[in-house]
Amino acid sequence: MARAENLITTVSTKGQVILPKAVRQRREWEAGTRLIVEETPEGVLLRQASAFAPTRPADVFGMLPFGGEPKTLEDMEAAILAEARRRHDRD
16 A cells, blocks of 8 residues: 555544544544554554454364264265255255
8 A cells, every 4th residue: 555645633632533534445444443553663553453353273173062973974965965955945
């Protein structure tokens, strides 16, 4: 992204800062967008916060425990085919 011209804003008595419309439009920051505020040696950096918390596979393994016998690949393929047929017949 090309560097924008210098824009000036003011901090309100409540500590609020209005981001210029041109910046919000380029970044596609709508009302309610969550921003991370990071202090850097050069100043303050605003980054859009992720919609989801970062996770690792280890964080979610076992979320849906299965207590039965392990299924074979053939069992899984047969179940997928049966569900596809059920959905097709329903429409």
